[in-house]
Amino acid sequence: MADDGRKKELIETLKKGVIEYDEDLVKETAQKYLDEGFDANEGIFDGLAAGMEVVGDLFAKSEYFVPEVLMSADALYAGLDILKPHVKTKDRDQKVKGEVVIGTVEGDVHDIGKNIVKLMFDVAGFTVHDLGKDVPLDRFVEEQMKTDSDLVCLSAMMTTTMVGMKKVIEKIKAKNPNVKILIGGAPVSKDIADKWGADGYGEDASNALTEAIRMVSALREMKQKGEV
Amino acid sequence: MEVLKGEEVDRVPCFSGMGNVTVEGMKKHNIRFAEVHGNARDMATLAASTYKLFGYECAVAPFDLCIEAEALGSEINYYEHVEDNILYPTIKTKLVKAGEDIEIPEDLEKRGRIPMLQEVIGHLKDDVGDQVAIGSYVLGPFTLAGQIMDLNELLKISFKRPEDINRILTDLAEVIARVAKALKDAGADYITIREMGAPADVISPRMFKSLVQPPLTEAISRIDSPKILHICGNTNPIVELMAECGADALAVEQKNDVAETRKKLGEDAVILGNIDPYNVLVQGTKEDVEAAVKTAIEKGVDGVMPGCDIWPDVPAENMQALVEATKRYGNTS
Numbered sequence: 001m002a003d004d005g006r007k008k009e010l011i012e013t014l015k016k017g018v019i020e021y022d023e024d025l026v027k028e029t030a031q032k033y034l035d036e037g038f039d040a041n042e043g044i045f046d047g048l049a050a051g052m053e054v055v056g057d058l059f060a061k062s063e064y065f066v067p068e069v070l071m072s073a074d075a076l077y078a079g080l081d082i083l084k085p086h087v088k089t090k091d092r093d094q095k096v097k098g099e100v101v102i103g104t105v106e107g108d109v110h111d112i113g114k115n116i117v118k119l120m121f122d123v124a125g126f127t128v129h130d131l132g133k134d135v136p137l138d139r140f141v142e143e144q145m146k147t148d149s150d151l152v153c154l155s156a157m158m159t160t161t162m163v164g165m166k167k168v169i170e171k172i173k174a175k176n177p178n179v180k181i182l183i184g185g186a187p188v189s190k191d192i193a194d195k196w197g198a199d200g201y202g203e204d205a206s207n208a209l210t211e212a213i214r215m216v217s218a219l220r221e222m223k224q225k226g227e228v
Numbered sequence: 229m230e231v232l233k234g235e236e237v238d239r240v241p242c243f244s245g246m247g248n249v250t251v252e253g254m255k256k257h258n259i260r261f262a263e264v265h266g267n268a269r270d271m272a273t274l275a276a277s278t279y280k281l282f283g284y285e286c287a288v289a290p291f292d293l294c295i296e297a298e299a300l301g302s303e304i305n306y307y308e309h310v311e312d313n314i315l316y317p318t319i320k321t322k323l324v325k326a327g328e329d330i331e332i333p334e335d336l337e338k339r340g341r342i343p344m345l346q347e348v349i350g351h352l353k354d355d356v357g358d359q360v361a362i363g364s365y366v367l368g369p370f371t372l373a374g375q376i377m378d379l380n381e382l383l384k385i386s387f388k389r390p391e392d393i394n395r396i397l398t399d400l401a402e403v404i405a406r407v408a409k410a411l412k413d414a415g416a417d418y419i420t421i422r423e424m425g426a427p428a429d430v431i432s433p434r435m436f437k438s439l440v441q442p443p444l445t446e447a448i449s450r451i452d453s454p455k456i457l458h459i460c461g462n463t464n465p466i467v468e469l470m471a472e473c474g475a476d477a478l479a480v481e482q483k484n485d486v487a488e489t490r491k492k493l494g495e496d497a498v499i500l501g502n503i504d505p506y507n508v509l510v511q512g513t514k515e516d517v518e519a520a521v522k523t524a525i526e527k528g529v530d531g532v533m534p535g536c537d538i539w540p541d542v543p544a545e546n547m548q549a550l551v552e553a554t555k556r557y558g559n560t561s
Contacts, residue, residue, distance in 0.1 A: 062428070062432075062465075065428075065429075065430060065431050065432045065435070066383055066429075066430045066431065067383040067384055067386055067387040067431060067435070068387070070380055070383055070384050071384055071387065071388075074384075106307070106310065106313075106315065107307060107310075107313070107315030107316065107318065108318075109318045109319065110379070111380070112379065112380060112383075115380070134305070134318060158316070161315060163313060164313055167313075189507075
């Protein structure tokens with residue numbers, strides 16, 4: 001169908017816009033894509049998220065660096081802002097539903113890794129409660145209780161701040177053992193994640209970026225298989 | 229000190245250009261980390277304690293990375309309210325909007341904690357200055373820029389409008405040179421320039437060369453002390469560019485392939501490093517520490533140095549192992 005070809009073309013342009021961190025191109029294309037009546041959800045996953053996946057590869061290969069990743073993330077958000085309100089309710093219901101609390105723990109003012117992880121959740125359609133950076137430990141516990149979120153993501157880039165994560169995990173799990181907790185940042189290892197009772201982890205600062213983007217890819221795969 | 233001057237020594241030294249306070253030192257002197265940053269007497273006591281307790285061959289102050297930003301007017305969070313966790317001071321709110329020019333106060337050297345830090349260095353000189361070298365540090369221009377403006381924005385503008393960032397970095401090079409002079413005047417024997425915001429896992433070697441290197445070189449050329457350039461993270465693709473910056477020595481971390489760096493920079497280059505400060509020094513056993521020291525020396529470091537600040541929670545036996553292993557494996561004669 002001609003329509004299909006056109007849709008594909010626009011999706012490819014969305015993808016390219018994210019890869020080439022061209023915010024304007026993404027905005028313009030996202031609008032056209034909607035105007036021509038194509039499915040917003042596909043545009044997000046096969047266009048924007050697929051583009052970010054390529055960015056992740058380029059970053060892993062040291063062809064892209066943090067500035068490029070940040071600019072690509074901006075381009076992705078520009079498209080997401082336009083497409084997201086038009087995601088059909090049916091799709092929304094089918095998605096991995098959930099709410100997530102995310103933030104960088106007290107003592108740490110680095111938020112680049114956290115922002116990219118947040119992007120992943122935004123793409124996936126989660127409701128994200130972003131507490132920002134340098135967040136007192138009890139705020140995570142309070143926010144989880146208040147929002148009844150399924151997931152809590154803690155980030156710490158500096159070694160000195162990461163012990164704070166252990167305390168948050170203990171407190172949250174004590175109150176609500178079913179909450180899933182992901183930790184990430186510079187010095188976090190699988191060993192530490194296991195020891196502290198976290199449900200997932202992202203290895204180090206640059207890996208955290210790659211990991212976060214990989215999580216987008218995983219979601220896309222699940223979607224293609226019809227699991228979400 | 230001889231090592232930094234490129235002179236022959238009998239043994240590889242074990243020291244750092246960066247923070248090296250330990251919980252052991254805090255316990256011994258009953259000093260709370262959160263309260264030490266503005267107290268010259270306690271800071272000097274704590275800075276000397278790592279030498280006194282473990283024979284670590286230096287005394288370094290300050291302990292945080294906010295000195296210059298504070299002198300420029302940033303408000304600092306010392307986390308005095310946090311009870312059972314050691315947190316380093318951070319900057320509360322960014323001083324300028326990203327890409328905006330800064331104003332250098334005329335009385336820069338009298339602002340923030342610089343006079344206090346000068347006092348600390350004086351105390352250290354009196355206390356242990358005849359036994360070990362007294363070190364202090366400044367940030368590199370790019371890293372300092374990340375302290376006074378939003379880092380996400382800084383990185384993006386560095387890409388989109390490098391000329392704006394270049395102007396700011398040139399001003400910051402001036403700030404850094406003046407702070408370093410104040411530290412030298414107070415008695416610091418050597419200065420480390422910490423450009424930790426610019427490793428090759430954050431920005432491209434291309435950007436390092438075009439944007440970071442020129443003001444960094446400028447700052448270094450104006451620092452009239454024995455000086456070490458330190459960058460943590462992945463420095464493999466930029467060691468040659470680092471060497472061009474003109475410091476007396478380069479300090480690198482565990483991600484650096486020291487043998488390869490030695491090959492690239494030649495026999496005369498002074499390379500310090502590259503003990504993993506967390507996975508080896510804190511998490512490792514004393515045998516791990518010994519093995520890491522041995523490897524670092526075999527690969528060709530001229531001084532055994534942790535890759536970054538020593539994480540205060542380092543076990544006493546690992547600190548002892550660090551110093552002892554350097555003595556055991558570090559004979560050069």
